[in-house]
Amino acid sequence: MASVADIPRPFVKPKLGRDDWTQRAFMGVIALYLVVALALPLYAMLSKSFSTYRFDLTGYEVQVSTPEGVFEAPAQSLEALNAEQEVFDAPALSTGSGGRLGLTKLFPDFSFRSPVMYRFRNTSDTSVYLANSERHKGQEWASYTSNEFRRLVIRPQKDIGFSNFKTYFSTPALFRSIQNSMLIAAISTVITVTLAFWFAYALARSCMRFKGLFRAVAMLPILVPSLLPGIALIYLFGNQGMLREFLLGNSIYGPIGIVIGSVFFTFPHAMIIISTALSISDARLYEAAVSLKASRWKTFWTVTIPGARYGLFSASFVVFNLVITDFGLPKVIGGQFNMLAVDIYKQVIGQQNFEMGAVVSVVLLVPAILAFGIDRQVQKKQVALLSARSVVFEPKVNRLFDRIFLGYATLVSIFLVGIIAVCQYAALIKFWPYNLSLSLKNYNFDLMDGGGWGAYQNSLILAILTAIIGTVVVFLGAYMVEKTKGFEKGRAMFQMLAMLPMAVPGMVLGLAYIFFFNNPANPLNFIYGTMIILVVSTVTHFYTVSHLTAVTALKQMDVEFESVSSSLKQPFYKLFRQVTVPVSMPAILNISIYLFVNAMTTVSAVVFLYSTDTKLASVAVLNMDDAGDIAPAAAMGMMIFYTNAAARVIHALASQRILRRSEAWRKSG
Secondary structure (H helix, E strand, O other): OOOHHHOOOOOOOOOOOHHHHHHHHHHHHHHHHHHHHHHHHHHHHHHHHOEEEEOOHHHEEEEEOOOOOOOOOOOEEHHHHHHHHOOOOHHHHEEOOOOOEEOHHHOOOOOOOOOOEEEEEEOOOOOOEEEOOEEEOOOOOEEEEHHHHOOOEEOOEEEEOOHHHHHHHHOHHHHHHHHHHHHHHHHHHHHHHHHHHHHHHHHHHOOOOOHHHHHHHHOHHHHOOOHHHHHHHHHHHOOOOOOHHHHOOOOOOOHHHHHHHHHHHHHHHHHHHHHHHHHOOEHHHHHHHHHOOOOHHHHHHHHHHHHHHHHHHHHHHHHHHHHHHOOHHHHHHOOOOOOHHHHHHHHHHHOOOHHHHHHHHHHHHHHHHHHHHHHHHHHHHHHHOOOOOOOEOOOOOOHHHHHHHHHHHHHHHHHHHHHHHHHHHHHHEEEOOOEEEEOOHHHOHHHOOOOHHHHHHHHHHHHHHHHHHHHHHHHHHHHHHHHOOOOHHHHHHHHHHHHHHHHOOHHHHHHHHHHHHOOOOOOOHHHOOOHHHHHHHHHHHOHHHHHHHHHHHHHOOOOHHHHHHHHOOOOHHHHHHHHHHHHOHHHHHHHHHHHHHHHHHOOOOOOOOOOOOOOOHHHHHHHHHHOOOHHHHHHHHHHHHHHHHHHHHHHHHHHHHHHHHHOHHHHHO
16 A cells, blocks of 8 residues: 555645745846846847948949030949959958948049039949938939049948858968967966966975965966056067067067966966865875875875866966957067957957958857866866865975975066066156156156046046946845745856856957947947946956856855745845845955956957047057057056055955954854
8 A cells, every 4th residue: 555655746836925036036137237248249249240241333323424414325334344444353342331432443534523424323222322421222313423423432232141251261361360379378378377386386385485475476467457568578578678688589579478478467367276276185195195105206296286187277278268368468569470359459440340350259259168168167077076074285394395486486476576567667767778767757648648547547437336336236146046046947047147258258248349339229329438338348247257256155155044034034135134245245345356456457348448538547558558658558557556456455454344343243153
């Protein structure tokens, strides 16, 4: 006889309360933000890359009168005239969405003073031409004087296809950028990860002195835009550099400069990841190696490296992604060595070819997404290997070992500090290398191109708004996706949207915003060219890391908090305000300073989006460098550095004070 437990029972769907619907609504609003701020712009950019524009000369006819104004000659199509005159070849007829083609070249004897009249018309409903900036459609004839005809232009016709990609991959100079970017990213990754590993190893496995100082120095590159090391290298190894002889005749403008600068600005990212991997090593494995009388070298290869391998893989992919998507450094010191991110800038700003810029963006997006995807898989495996029984490794004093790593850490620190020190020195020199006396004239930004002190003020406003608005949006989104009951599919979709920004390079995001928000048909078009779009793009660009920080903090909270709150019939927002926020305050403060610093240093995500009223300090560095004002560019870069350093100090002091009040419950326990 079947027991009561074996009797099938109907599935009872849990009843959703007001809190459940409110939480889902909040999550939906933030998900909508990510769709509008990321998914739709990327779709617009992808669509643009497949849009081809070509002048169709078969869609127009023209008839020329005699000097007396009599139309005796038969009408001719522009295609026939072009075949007769051989004026425009196939590449000349391929253009962008803003292309216009003048017609006077088809008439060798044309003169705007001639009394000859011209009759013109479209021969298809899709053809369009402009006369005095007015659009003309339809197939009716219209007459124009010679002076009017010279201002008549035809517009290209749109088609969908892979023509842009075929053009890109068949153009050697453009295709070479892929090889260059992959090569530079690979070399920089190997060098950076190697240097960062031994630096992190010195901090974790030795008893050398000044560890705190070395950790602080390793973080300095995060506080400056990626353009700054390029400027420092120009002063060190450029044509008039202090140490140019050390390059043995080689030029710093190109691969050498890009690699050195990339190692500088990616070093702290690799060091943080590898330090985390080394910090979770199990001391019991080392005790076992000692008991088995394994040598230090064998222990290193059989215990240390296998234990840190996932951190090394993750650091490699992160560095690779940062280098291949960086724009500022290769723009400053790349010379004629083309890189993908710079190609996007050249196509859009230099040639106004937005379609080809979109194609390069799609090409750049592929390795970035692949590197991000592999990195995520590696991180999942790393988490799965953690053990609750692990014993923290405590290094033992070994004077020779400690001195060797103290010397190594000192050399790396000299490199990192030296780059910033050279920039500060350059910013104080009157006229390099002829007048080396010190002066503050390079800080008189209002007399130079780039936006003046107003650009610096705009960057401060952007950083503050990004830190405040971004922290609220990110933490609320993480809270809703982590604490909402049920709704698994919706939460999974939100997590996917939250992970996507990290895989999207800043240049790609900025160009996508042009296509999406600069469309007059978009109801959000009004934010284009304002501070709002800069805040939106910056928050979106750095959303993923902030989201992961918030989710990690929220996962540390016991689910019993929600259960007790529910049993007491307290609304979720009361628990959120009185418990969740105080407990998560360290993560909230870390998110805010992360967003602030990145908003001050970012270039690639905003270089397409600023206007005359919203110029930024990081973009001013780029513009001043383009104008030849390298010393003022270094000065502006140092202003960004000191601002971020001050923000870090204020953040540390505020954290101590806020945490002392908001987390008093920790001590009372």
